[in-house]
Amino acid sequence: MTLQITGLAVRYGPVTALDRLDLTVATGELFVLLGGSGSGKTTLLRAIAGFVRPAEGRILLDGTDLAPLPPHRRPVNTMFQSYALFPHMTVAGNIGFGMRRRGASRAAIAARVAEMLTLVRLEGYAQRRPYQLSGGQQQRVALARSLAPNPRLLLLDEPLSALDRGLRSDTRGELVRLQRSLGTSFILVTHDQEEALTMADRLGVMQDGRLAQIGTPAEVYERPATRFVAEFLGAANILPGTVQADGSVDLPQLGVQVRTGRPATPGRILLALRPERLVVGDAGTPNRLSGVLAEQAYAGGTLTSTVRLADGTLIRTSQALRDGFGSVRLAIGGPVTLGWQPEACILLPPE
């Protein structure tokens, strides 16, 4: 299974929901679409499923153009955000629906339903109705129903958003294991960056109907292509600067020279620094900035500190409290030094 999307555009009247978007998803891949509301991620999913008619572009599934096919002829299934379980059917009726429509035999359907119930650990629930199940159980029924016809590609629209926090992180791991064992390609939509980072083989960050960046979670997190991506996936402190001929970065407002880990072409740039890559206190790192501690927020495992620099810029840092909160000796209003390694520098194009 290879999904190849080229130049896909969807417009709702004057509103452009998808703006000539390109995307390729490979066999057995778990691809995550990450974006804020209105970024077009759900529209993209609906265009692949066939519920939205694109104005331009092509969607090829294993070389076949999906454009002329209505939703019920596409070998693609969707797991809906609201689950959309059929309330007047049993769990077994729901899971077997797709196969029944394709004319599978009773025996084949019964066997497949039993198999899917085992897969999502709902044996014994076949005759229940959706309203008799908990949210987590409904979520598993929805997953089983969308997987039962053995689709070539499964689309998941915020599959975990309706679950509470604890259940969500368990289900996340379960979903990934399931995807690995089945080898079905998944495209999963989410607005939760942690979900995207932990689950994805590759992820795409959507912005205004386009994919701002595509890559593995590490690639996108470590080397965001734009300021938007840097700030959307994780947090980032952004400082304007200029790359010098020797490859170092000059921060003119602060009068500081910064050493970066990688070569860069001279010119204006934005320097992005991840809060957790900054060290508070003088740790002997090559790059240093000094300022005043403005704020501190204790969050159990981590301590978030906000430092005000000489020019008034606020820099956020986040430290793991390895030795406990008692080891922190910093007073609000006191002077602090921030340090970081050259490799922690992220250079972004200016806006």
Next chain:
Amino acid sequence: MSRALAGWLVACYAFLYAPIGFLIVFSFNDGRMVTVWSGASMRWYVALAHDQALIDATLLSLRIAAVSATLAALVGTLAGYALARFGRFRGRGALEAALAAPLVLPEVITGLSMLLLFVVLEQLVGWPAGRGATTVTLAHASVSVAYVTMVVRARLAGSFTTLEEAAMDLYAPPWQAFAFITLPLMVPALAAGWLLSFTLSMDDVVVASFTSGPGASTLPMVVFSATRLGVTPEIYALATVIVTVVAAGLCALSLVRRHAA
């Protein structure tokens, strides 16, 4: 305060149910006078059982109500579905106006225009030949379509679209999504629409009077003309039978509901 409220409540119930109560009591009256009690008797029930005209009228009304309600349910479902799902289409405004007409027009106008239509049709194409049960059924159906459409459309508005999409996503062509998902979920609305149409038809005297012909008098028409000659307790007996049947039906329904829940 609570005493005053209780008193108010009793007054309200009395206002609603006292007339029906009197009607039931006086159906067992022995005398001919409808307002003077002269001893208990079942004589009007016996008379009712032998009044072939009244029995025929009742059966005719039931038949007209059932057929017109069924016709209205069929057409109203399609119209309601079209209005709720098809977005903008050619003639949408005309359809909506046509469906709203029976709701806002006085029945006299509806009845009169139906009569004209049937007369003109007979002159032009020879059908319907004369007026009778068929024309009343058609007239009732066309009025009831408006009610069924309204109920169905209200039920469908904003509902079930994701379920229909889920069905189509699972290889159901649109007509199967309708048949397997939308239709079963619409059954309560359809039943409500059907019952509403049935009741409207059973109740109607105006439209029926205009569109009926000789030999096809519905129950309300017979009762109405009987009152002009002076009501006999026989009508009360008939009303009591109808009230009993309806009440029994409602009780059965609520029992079934309680068991299902």
